[in-house]
Amino acid sequence: MQPTDIKKPDYFHKVVDCQWACPAHTPVPEYIRLIAAGKYGDAYMVNWESNVFPGILGRTCDRPCEPACRRGRVEDENSPKPEPVAICRLKRVAADLKDGEEIAARINTNKKKKSNGKKIACVGAGPASLTVARDLAPLGYEVTVFDQDPKPGGMIWSQIPRFRLPEEVIDEEVGYILNLGVSFVQKKITSMKSLLTEGYDAVFVGSGAPRGRDLDIPGRKEAAKNIHIGIDWLSSVSFGHTTKIGRRVIVLGGGNTAMDCCRTSRRIGGDDVKVIVRSGFAEMKASPWEKEDAAHEGIPILNFLVPKSFQVTNGKLSGMVFEKVKAEYKDGKRNLVNAGEPDQFFECDDVLVAVGQENAFPWIERDSGVEFDKSGMPKLDPVTFKASLPNVFFGGDSAFGPKNIIWAVAHGHDAAISIDKLLNAENIAERPMPGMSMLSQKMGIHEWSYDNEIANDQRFPVPWADIKKTLKNVKMEVELGFDAATAWKEAQRCLNCDVQTVFTTQLCIECDACVDICPMDCITFTPDGDEKELRGRLSAPALNLIQDLYISGPLKTNRIMVKDEDVCLHCGLCAERCPTGAWDMQKSLIKMTTAGPAARSPLKRRDRKAA
Amino acid sequence: MTYLTKPKLHHPTLKKNKVGYTRRDYEGRVSTLCAGCGHDSISAAIIEACFELDVQPHRLAKLSGIGCSSKTPDYFLGNSHGFNTVHGRMPSVLTGANLANRDLIYLGVSGDGDSASIGLGQFAHVMRRGVNMLYVLENNGVYGLTKGQFSATADAGSKAKRGAINTDSAIDTVSLALLMGATFVARSFSGDKKQLTPLIKAGLAHSGAAFIDVISPCVAFNNHAGSTKSYEYIRDHNEAVNRLDFWPNREAINIDYDEGAVIEVPQHDGSVIKLRKTNTAYDPTDRIGAATQIQAHAAKGEVLTGLLYVNPDSEDLHAHLNTFPQAFNTLGEKELCPGSGMLEKINAALR
Numbered sequence: 034m035q036p037t038d039i040k041k042p043d044y045f046h047k048v049v050d051c052q053w054a055c056p057a058h059t060p061v062p063e064y065i066r067l068i069a070a071g072k073y074g075d076a077y078m079v080n081w082e083s084n085v086f087p088g089i090l091g092r093t094c095d096r097p098c099e100p101a102c103r104r105g106r107v108e109d110e111n112s113p114k115p116e117p118v119a120i121c122r123l124k125r126v127a128a129d130l131k132d133g134e135e136i137a138a139r140i141n142t143n144k145k146k147k148s149n150g151k152k153i154a155c156v157g158a159g160p161a162s163l164t165v166a167r168d169l170a171p172l173g174y175e176v177t178v179f180d181q182d183p184k185p186g187g188m189i190w191s192q193i194p195r196f197r198l199p200e201e202v203i204d205e206e207v208g209y210i211l212n213l214g215v216s217f218v219q220k221k222i223t224s225m226k227s228l229l230t231e232g233y234d235a236v237f238v239g240s241g242a243p244r245g246r247d248l249d250i251p252g253r254k255e256a257a258k259n260i261h262i263g264i265d266w267l268s269s270v271s272f273g274h275t276t277k278i279g280r281r282v283i284v285l286g287g288g289n290t291a292m293d294c295c296r297t298s299r300r301i302g303g304d305d306v307k308v309i310v311r312s313g314f315a316e317m318k319a320s321p322w323e324k325e326d327a328a329h330e331g332i333p334i335l336n337f338l339v340p341k342s343f344q345v346t347n348g349k350l351s352g353m354v355f356e357k358v359k360a361e362y363k364d365g366k367r368n369l370v371n372a373g374e375p376d377q378f379f380e381c382d383d384v385l386v387a388v389g390q391e392n393a394f395p396w397i398e399r400d401s402g403v404e405f406d407k408s409g410m411p412k413l414d415p416v417t418f419k420a421s422l423p424n425v426f427f428g429g430d431s432a433f434g435p436k437n438i439i440w441a442v443a444h445g446h447d448a449a450i451s452i453d454k455l456l457n458a459e460n461i462a463e464r465p466m467p468g469m470s471m472l473s474q475k476m477g478i479h480e481w482s483y484d485n486e487i488a489n490d491q492r493f494p495v496p497w498a499d500i501k502k503t504l505k506n507v508k509m510e511v512e513l514g515f516d517a518a519t520a521w522k523e524a525q526r527c528l529n530c531d532v533q534t535v536f537t538t539q540l541c542i543e544c545d546a547c548v549d550i551c552p553m554d555c556i557t558f559t560p561d562g563d564e565k566e567l568r569g570r571l572s573a574p575a576l577n578l579i580q581d582l583y584i585s586g587p588l589k590t591n592r593i594m595v596k597d598e599d600v601c602l603h604c605g606l607c608a609e610r611c612p613t614g615a616w617d618m619q620k621s622l623i624k625m626t627t628a629g630p631a632a633r634s635p636l637k638r639r640d641r642k643a644a
Numbered sequence: 645m646t647y648l649t650k651p652k653l654h655h656p657t658l659k660k661n662k663v664g665y666t667r668r669d670y671e672g673r674v675s676t677l678c679a680g681c682g683h684d685s686i687s688a689a690i691i692e693a694c695f696e697l698d699v700q701p702h703r704l705a706k707l708s709g710i711g712c713s714s715k716t717p718d719y720f721l722g723n724s725h726g727f728n729t730v731h732g733r734m735p736s737v738l739t740g741a742n743l744a745n746r747d748l749i750y751l752g753v754s755g756d757g758d759s760a761s762i763g764l765g766q767f768a769h770v771m772r773r774g775v776n777m778l779y780v781l782e783n784n785g786v787y788g789l790t791k792g793q794f795s796a797t798a799d800a801g802s803k804a805k806r807g808a809i810n811t812d813s814a815i816d817t818v819s820l821a822l823l824m825g826a827t828f829v830a831r832s833f834s835g836d837k838k839q840l841t842p843l844i845k846a847g848l849a850h851s852g853a854a855f856i857d858v859i860s861p862c863v864a865f866n867n868h869a870g871s872t873k874s875y876e877y878i879r880d881h882n883e884a885v886n887r888l889d890f891w892p893n894r895e896a897i898n899i900d901y902d903e904g905a906v907i908e909v910p911q912h913d914g915s916v917i918k919l920r921k922t923n924t925a926y927d928p929t930d931r932i933g934a935a936t937q938i939q940a941h942a943a944k945g946e947v948l949t950g951l952l953y954v955n956p957d958s959e960d961l962h963a964h965l966n967t968f969p970q971a972f973n974t975l976g977e978k979e980l981c982p983g984s985g986m987l988e989k990i991n992a993a994l995r
Contacts, residue, residue, distance in 0.1 A: 080727075106656070107653055108653070109656040110654075110657075110658070111652075111653050111654060111656070156798040166705045178669060307987075333732055398725045446788060479647050485648065486648055487651035487653060489651075489652060489653070542680070542863075542867070542875050542876070543835060543875065543879075544680040544681075544682065544685065544834075544835065544861070544863065545688070545834075545835060546679055546680045546681070546684055546685070547835065548688075549684050549687070549688035550650065550684075551676075551684055552650050552653055552668075553653065553654065553655045554654075554655045554658070555655075573655040573657055573658070574657055576657070589876070589879070591881060600655060600656065602653060604648070604651055606648065607651065609648070609679065610679045610680065610684075611679060611680065612678065612679045612863040613680070614678025
């Protein structure tokens with residue numbers, strides 16, 4: 034096999050599973066170490082730079098990092114319940130325990146000194162637009178963010194209930210961005226064509242997926258008064274327009290919106306709330322922890338029930354009829370077929386429909402120059418986020434359909450790079466490489482500048498406020514967050530996957546010390562072969578094909594060193610037992626390049642200097 | 645040395661053996677030897693061998709003398725019986741233990757100082773008596789604990805780390821064991837666990853005195869150019885006469901061998917040693933031939949490794965002495981102290 038080229042940033046980046054899985058590529062182990070060291074401000078800033086909303090995401094993120102976390106795989110067959118590090122909730126710790134004034138001061142140093150004379154319009158004040166604004170404002174751009182709602186935040190404000198995300202947290206983090214010199218204007222943009230005539234150098238569309246899907250079944254019209262579209266209803270609750278709901282509530286749908294709907298209902302009058310989903314419980318789109326939270330509040334989730342009709346009695350909604358189905362699999366595709374059981378009827382006073390969201394761009398004229406595909410989505414370049422007009426960009430849910438906050442942030446970063454390059458007369462298709470630094474952690478013969486001891490603790494649960502109180506107050510936050518002591522303990526579960534095992538072929542004397550000490554049997558010295566065959570004959574079989582093999586060049590005995598990255602604990606014992614320093618533990622700090630001079634073409638920068 | 649203990653976590657696919665233990669269960673405390681020491685690899689091979697042999701840890705006794713090598717029993721089989729004896733006296737303590745309790749598996753671990761200098765007499769006698777044990781000699785050619793003076797197994801002409809040339813002739817422990825009547829004699833290299841592990845398995849199962857001389861480079865004092873016990877030197881001069889597969893019982897054999905190149909040596913306990921010859925002229929059941937070949941290759945500067953001699957009809961000390969077939973700890977006071985009547989009888993028989 035070809036020896037691994039560790040100079041390519043992607044190789045070690047991929048080893049840091051959490052960072053690789055994060056759409057914004059947040060250097061997770063770096064901030065977890067800072068939390069363990071009590072440097073909450075520094076941990077917050079690491080997050081702020083890459084994901085912009087540490088306090089918000091620390092409560093609401095979809096956590097793509099956690100299923101990817103190596104700790105979950107490492108605990109497999111070692112722990113009664115293998116679980117990843119509570120990455121998301123540690124992020125919240127950084128936000129909770131930091132000194133707000135210190136952060137405001139540190140962020141302020143990024144404030145633009147003077148305008149570069151270029152104007153940017155962001156449509157929608159959600160996470161994607163705010164990220165674009167955050168990235169561009171410090172470079173001198175004059176960014177204006179438009180939204181129909183009175184406060185900036187977009188779906189963060191309107192769709193996420195306050196008992197999951199308090200108002201102060203949104204105000205604080207949105208405030209950091211506005212303080213950079215970003216203007217917020219409450220105004221519903223109704224015409225792309227006229228916006229394009231208002232003298233903006235670039236337009237970013239981050240208007241989300243604002244339309245909740247409806248359910249067109251018999252009785253829908255007759256019972257309309259008591260049937261509500263989930264996201265609209267949540268928004269109405271958030272802004273205080275809706276303050277109560279009927280006693281018996283049915284929530285239709287299996288996503289996170291459905292979970293927010295049922296839990297909100299429980300707090301404003303619903304005491305018999307149930308969620309009813311078409312699919313099976315296991316296939317529901319909602320995050321497992323959101324399902325757990327609903328269950329904790331005594332909300333049953335009934336599955337394999339397809340809505341058939343709304344029942345109306347005396348002109349008022351009285352219940353719903355469902356067809357019982359079962360899943361059948363054909364060629365790996367799932368079909369829901371009649372289970373052969375009688376239809377089921379459930380009484381209710383109100384129904385919340387949370388069966389999906391759609392994009393809608395009624396304000397973009399079809400002759401504005403922005404082209405759409407057959408499904409009504411804008412035609413975009415998937416890397417630069419450029420629409421069919423050269424200075425119009427999309428991001429967040431409005432780009433490729435509903436995703437989540439962290440994806441919106443990632444889109445925002447990429448779109449900001451495109452806008453900055455475009456307005457500096459550069460080829461926007463040329464994308465910047467991430468920055469990578471490698472730093473040896475060796476301080477002495479047995480001393481490392483990271484904590485390499487492996488904690489055996491299982492994941493610590495986040496404490497909840499008293500359920501009796503939280504169910505009475507729609508604004509009272511349910512999760513209390515880790516305290517400093519528990520956060521420290523949870524941080525110890527992190528394996529420091531960014532502290533890489535770096536192998537130097539020429540130094541190895543093939544003494545096998547690393548093979549003997551490795552607790553996870555990751556290392557093998559063996560004759561070369563092709564990857565598939567090699568994976569089967571290592572010290573332990575390398576069955577996780579997503580995880581790379583680290584391959585050395587040929588050694589003196591003509592064998593090669595193969596390390597399976599899959600379940601490496603990054604404990605550093607290989608390096609500690611290595612007599613020649615062929616193994617070293619080096620911290621790989623990978624930072625995504627954001628908009629600005631670093632993201633522009635180095636060649637052009639030199640030209641400009643020369644000129 | 646390592647300050648950290650080895651993490652308890654293990655690979656998710658780690659298997660259990662027939663007696664319900666994983667390989668990790670056969671480990672001991674974390675090694676305090678120098679990083680890269682060959683002895684640690686031998687410990688790893690012993691762990692692997694005991695795991696594969698389904699040894700019940702409490703049925704094995706590990707005994708050692710003094711020296712780097714003799715510290716190693718602390719680093720493997722943490723749940724077995726152990727005795728760290730006086731310098732060079734492991735063989736006699738082990739002989740005593742074996743006579744008292746013949747039911748345990750005996751593993752003696754020693755080094756070149758412990759066996760070839762202070763304990764040379766003990767080494768010779770335990771071999772000639774045929775004590776049922778595996779004697780592992782971790783041979784690095786230097787006194788590591790006292791900073792690298794030549795030991796008695798250092799080759800004449802080899803160079804010390806600071807440049808001194810050894811003028812004494814070396815004791816070849818393999819030839820000595822053969823001469824003394826060991827019934828299982830092997831040599832291996834700590835850097836070749838594929839060869840070493842099956843040898844340890846076969847040696848532990850062998851009935852009688854089994855001896856393995858393991859060349860184990862001292863990274864601190866004997867791994868430089870001019871040394872004849874360095875990783876590089878041994879790799880360059882290693883002449884393996886055979887590769888061995890060890891099968892605990894006959895039924896388990898299911899690998900196709902190229903006939904003619906294989907020697908099958910059934911053992912007393914029903915286990916089988918299969919040898920894949922890498923040197924067709926070498927017959928490991930021919931004691932005189934083995935002695936000659938060892939000398940001949942040594943004269944050429946080669947280090948002969950593999951199973952050098954095995955006697956399939958070996959017997960152990962208990963058979964020689966016709967001792968009572970049970971371990972003493974299973975006998976009651978009546979059997980152990982049969983009374984003055986019995987003493988009279990014995991005395992009368994000797995008159």
